[in-house]
Amino acid sequence: MTACVIAPVVPPVIRAPGRGRGGPAGARRLPLAGSPASAALAGGVVYGLGRIDASGRVAGRAVTSALGWGNGDRLTMTAESGVVVARRDPGGMVTLAARPYIVIPAALRRRCGLRAGDRVLLAALPGEDALAAYPLAVVDQAIRAHRTAVPGPGGQP
Numbered sequence: 001m002t003a004c005v006i007a008p009v010v011p012p013v014i015r016a017p018g019r020g021r022g023g024p025a026g027a028r029r030l031p032l033a034g035s036p037a038s039a040a041l042a043g044g045v046v047y048g049l050g051r052i053d054a055s056g057r058v059a060g061r062a063v064t065s066a067l068g069w070g071n072g073d074r075l076t077m078t079a080e081s082g083v084v085v086a087r088r089d090p091g092g093m094v095t096l097a098a099r100p101y102i103v104i105p106a107a108l109r110r111r112c113g114l115r116a117g118d119r120v121l122l123a124a125l126p127g128e129d130a131l132a133a134y135p136l137a138v139v140d141q142a143i144r145a146h147r148t149a150v151p152g153p154g155g156q157p
Helices: 061-067 106-112 136-149
Strands: 046-051 057-059 074-080 083-088 101-103 119-125 130-135
Touching: 046 061, 061 119, 061 130, 074 106, 083 106, 119 136, 130 136
Parallel strands: none
Antiparallel strands: 046 057, 046 119, 057 101, 074 083, 083 130, 119 130
16 A cells, blocks of 8 residues: 655745744734723713822723713813712813823812722713712722611511
């Protein structure tokens, strides 16, 4: 019995122009999944999480894009019960930059007890053209208050 050897079929190596050999520049990046925060929940509210930096900036691309806010829009910001609320207002004191973040003024950060590194729950209310930033301490208080109001097993709170 005589066997015929078949040569293997190996596709040629094709390099993208401008890329060198090896290194991270030659590696392909995996596609990123879309953010679940970009979908509006019931009531038209869009949620996201952000972290306050040392300058008071909080990024929230999904939230600001849901509102249609952009570069040069002016905002009026208020704070009540630890929650910062921003509304688009032509006479506002805060101007949005080209990047998707808002800046919470120092006076409002102090009033709400917000510090650099604190995380906030961002809620976009497109129907009201407003954005609310809830410190996680406020969210925690709401959850604890709700938990004590819900009866446990056997009807006990």
